[in-house]
């Protein structure tokens with residue numbers, strides 16, 4: 526299987542961020558911090574992104590949308606980041 530550059534973290538495996546518990550490295554959930562993903566993961570990531578753009582275009586909130594679809598906001602959020610299927 527050919528691995529490709531992770532589009533979510535730009536191949537860096539994650540990013541540094543300031544969080545409520547301090548500064549830290551947030552591991553990329555899409556590539557599990559490896560910086561590389563499969564073609565299937567890239568397609569899932571694009572699908573999630575397109576879904577979020579469409580949802581935001583409808584001005585529908587994450588929680589509202591999750592409720593409508595009958596999934597948890599966490600599940601929906603992971604789907605939009607390409608990390609899970611619905």
Ligand SMILES: [Zn+2]
Nearest residue numbers: 531534553556
């Ligand atoms: Zn990544």
